[in-house]
Amino acid sequence: MSNPTFSKIETGYAFPSVAQSYAQSAIDHYALASLDMNPVHTNEEWAARAQVFGMPVTVGHGMMTMSTLASVVTRAWGVIGKNGGSIRYVDSKFTKPVKVGETVTATAKVKQKHFHGPGKNWVQVLVEGKDSTGDLIGFAEVGYNLPD
């Protein structure tokens, strides 16, 4: 993955969007990969009885949503970029549970450039995730170190 330089990147730069399926099989895989085996994600019968989110269906993990939001930036620029650069933080908030069967589409733009001197400059990216109804399911700020 190549990424731009700090001097060239402009606020408002838009990343290619990312779409992630929240089919039950995708949620199941995430449950094992993360070791978060909460039945609100994997057990349809329990989810229907407990209604943790006021709905009788399983939902995706919040951390799966956070991963989808972060992936918008890392798929474009790399976890570690070819030209240098790396992700420094992800700060996310969740606004609506992602119901099983949904597809989350995440988009992102560079919001701020942080000038800390050569080798220390970074940008803040604002990421938004929406479900198939267009509702905001969560958003994140991602900090990314860019080469000068």
Place this chain on the structure above:
Amino acid sequence: MAVPTRLDKFVKTEKQRHFPKDFMTGWEEYETWADATVGQSGPAQRTFVITEEDILDYNKACGETDPLMIDPDYARKNSPTGELLQHPIFVTTIAFYSLGEKGIGTWIRTPGARNPQQRIEIIEPFKYGEVVTTTVTTSQKFVQRGKPYLQMLLDFHNEKGVLKARWWCSLILPETQADVARFANA
């Protein structure tokens, strides 16, 4: 509680083979919102040895397709670290494995919990073979719009004491053990 058998096909790693998959087992021992004390700190129950398969499966579960994240041979030749690059939210796996079933921070496994917000900082990538110790500090406990929030700071150090990542982990929790029981017994 029975765990759906369809999940078996996703068991790929050594840790997944041995990890307790019944989320309800031992919930009576978990720390609750009512019990938690801000400022209390301690180590998680288990350490976590970083392996290629742990990172590979997390990356795949996130839907990644970059060979630097999902092709170990390609990564060995082309990755800047000589290893698979890990998704920045991979610390989730370290936390759920390490926090275990008893002691501080076990509320991460509370039935009925809701996830409002999270912050993860990456200091440097994990390396295969590193033995990660997770230190838990209860950092915030408050009620907002009638909902009980609890936050802990998880610091992830390798065996040399190098800080690798930090996670400010927040959940909205059932307040007391009786409240948790309503979900555990649902």
